[in-house]
Amino acid sequence: MEKTQTTLESTLESVDKAETLVVKEADKAGFDEDEQQQIGMAIRECMVNAVVHGNRYSKNKQVHLEIDRSKETLSIVIGDEGAGFDINSLPDPLAPENLLRQSGRGILLIKAFMDEFDLHPRPGGGTEVRLVKNIPKS
């Protein structure tokens, strides 16, 4: 098991940084280019949620990123220090009346690209998401 842990500032640069870090691990895990981009996009969407909606770009709040790579899975945990978030409050982005909404598609994309997605309160405050992608058997 390879583990990487880092703490990031609440900026859009951190979104790019997290995406790059995870895509590098996805490459090492043996995912192909399309899968790497999908994983990267899922990370980007989670990071944007953490930086923009969770921490609201606060200089006093951090985003916590943990990447675990085993033989079977690539697992990523992203935590923010925001006010918390109720996933059930999100309108269904696929409902006909919501198709023309500008936002609200991030979690749909995350679920489409990852094998597991779990969102829960972070111990100590904020929100934590856990993403898992199963590594293809070679």
Place this chain on the structure above:
Amino acid sequence: MSVKLASRQVGDVTVIDAAGRITLGEGASAFRDMIRDLASKGNKKLLLNLGEVSYIDSSGIGEMVSGFTTVTNNGGQLKLVGLSKRVKDLLQITKLYTVFEVYDDEAEAVRSFH
């Protein structure tokens, strides 16, 4: 690389050539500004060429939808051409294939406005 945008006329159709990444921040903002600017100048036939776009996130998708609404509310049309498989997949996942008219070929897309 962030997004690069340029517009050109093909008859009365305004083609917007986009290249690079359309993501939250500079890329999505530039994209939004260009569509709004063209729409406000009275351009009613807009064709968005995504042939060189390597990556769009949900913010970029949101700006495409917003642009579609802006142009449609002005009495115009916004159509798409040159989508990579990855962008097509995103439109499938988000069901936006049911919203946008999508073409593979630019000449065919231009003809569809007439």
